[in-house]
Amino acid sequence: MDRLDNTIRAYDWGSPTALPELMGTVPDGTPRAELWMGAHPSAPSLVTRGGRPVPLDEVVAADPGAELGDAVVRRFGPRLPFLLKLLAADSPLSLQVHPDTARAAAGHARENAAGVPLDAPHRTYRDAHHKPEMIVALGPFEGLCGFRPARECAGLLDSLGVDGLAPYVRALRSGPEEEALREVFSAFLTSPDPALLAEVGSALGRAARAGGPWWRECAAYEDVARVHPGDPGLLAALMVRWVRLAPGEALFLGAGVPHAYLRGLGVEVMAGSDNVLRCGLTAKHVDVDELLRVVRFAAGPAGVVRPVVLDDGEEVYPAPVDDFRLSRLRPGAARAAYHLDGAGPQILVCTHGRVRLAGRKDELVLGPGASAYVPAGEEVAVTGSGTVFRATAAVGRSAPTGRPQPLRQMNDN
Numbered sequence: 001m002d003r004l005d006n007t008i009r010a011y012d013w014g015s016p017t018a019l020p021e022l023m024g025t026v027p028d029g030t031p032r033a034e035l036w037m038g039a040h041p042s043a044p045s046l047v048t049r050g051g052r053p054v055p056l057d058e059v060v061a062a063d064p065g066a067e068l069g070d071a072v073v074r075r076f077g078p079r080l081p082f083l084l085k086l087l088a089a090d091s092p093l094s095l096q097v098h099p100d101t102a103r104a105a106a107g108h109a110r111e112n113a114a115g116v117p118l119d120a121p122h123r124t125y126r127d128a129h130h131k132p133e134m135i136v137a138l139g140p141f142e143g144l145c146g147f148r149p150a151r152e153c154a155g156l157l158d159s160l161g162v163d164g165l166a167p168y169v170r171a172l173r174s175g176p177e178e179e180a181l182r183e184v185f186s187a188f189l190t191s192p193d194p195a196l197l198a199e200v201g202s203a204l205g206r207a208a209r210a211g212g213p214w215w216r217e218c219a220a221y222e223d224v225a226r227v228h229p230g231d232p233g234l235l236a237a238l239m240v241r242w243v244r245l246a247p248g249e250a251l252f253l254g255a256g257v258p259h260a261y262l263r264g265l266g267v268e269v270m271a272g273s274d275n276v277l278r279c280g281l282t283a284k285h286v287d288v289d290e291l292l293r294v295v296r297f298a299a300g301p302a303g304v305v306r307p308v309v310l311d312d313g314e315e316v317y318p319a320p321v322d323d324f325r326l327s328r329l330r331p332g333a334a335r336a337a338y339h340l341d342g343a344g345p346q347i348l349v350c351t352h353g354r355v356r357l358a359g360r361k362d363e364l365v366l367g368p369g370a371s372a373y374v375p376a377g378e379e380v381a382v383t384g385s386g387t388v389f390r391a392t393a394a395v396g397r398s399a400p401t402g403r404p405q406p407l408r409q410m411n412d413n
């Protein structure tokens with residue numbers, strides 16, 4: 001068991017205060033966007049080996065069987081299959097989707113064969129893996145996730161009173177659902193009209209202040225337009241549901257689902273991949289043709305996830321992938337102690353209070369923002385009074401069964 005020394009990524013959209021406040025440090029005005037915990041080669045956590053700091057990816061590579069366990073190595077190879085983050089957004093991130101495994105593998109091989117450097121700005125597939133994600137809100141959290149039904153999209157666009165949107169409104173109200181969503185979303189990304197974008201930005205502000213049925217959504221989209229003026233991704237974003245998570249609620253983001261985080265603090269877990277296809281709201285490369293092959297043009301609910309409480313009190317956030325399994329532990333509230341099995345590698349991060357981790361040979365005390373890595377085969381007892389999020393691989397674990405956690409009990413994060 002090792003205390004992790006982690007990297008904070010200072011992206012422009014990050015909050016200068018949220019992570020320092022959680023960790024008890026003094027803000028310096030720099031945007032603190034993400035705290036990375038894991039073995040991702042771009043910013044691996046450090047552990048102490050032989051009295052010196054060693055990147056966790058090197059530790060795993062030196063003895064993957066001991067660090068990950070045989071089941072994880074058989075399924076994912078000699079790599080930690082997940083990355084855990086604390087994410088603090090102060091302004092909207094890019095609108096994006098992630099590929100499934102088959103498309104990622106094919107795209108990665110195709111770009112390799114074409115000689116596209118892995119670090120090239122126009123590279124789309126940087127590895128051969130899918131990138132499902134889940135984020136759990138630590139406070140009020142806003143985002144965009146998944147298409148709303150075509151007729152709802154039409155209603156929102158129509159409510160703005162912009163003549164230039166009329167052809168898109170008609171298209172959304174006429175064709176079959178998937179065809180209508182594909183036609184309009186594609187048109188927004190491939191034929192941007194600067195004058196229309198400016199008019200829509202102004203209309204969103206008027207609609208937000210008018211107090212109509214769409215005013216909350218329009219206020220969120222107006223903020224997107226303010227941060228990303230003239231970006232064609234704004235029109236595409238209008239078709240994606242606005243979602244507000246309560247503390248303790250989560251979003252699962254599967255392959256092909258358009259999404260963007262807008263603001264808030266959360267715990268994010270994802271498969272260990274860099275494959276992102278951006279739809280807009282960014283200065284980075286946008287590969288529209290490949291993007292439209294990846295997007296799933298299916299409307300539905302945003303997919304808010306609530307934890308399932310197991311018999312031992314562990315609160316597991318169900319996800320239909322085996323790259324990661326995310327859960328919440330609240331010693332001193334739900335129960336006095338948790339005894340965690342050593343079936344696979346684990347990363348534990350404290351987000352509230354203080355907790356003690358006791359293994360066979362050593363102990364660690366974690367405060368807010370502190371984290372630990374536990375290799376496969378090591379059992380850990382968690383005690384104290386606080387909140388810990390636990391990330392591990394779901395390989396060999398059955399789907400969680402129990403009772404969903406009611407929202408009224410989910411405010412202590």
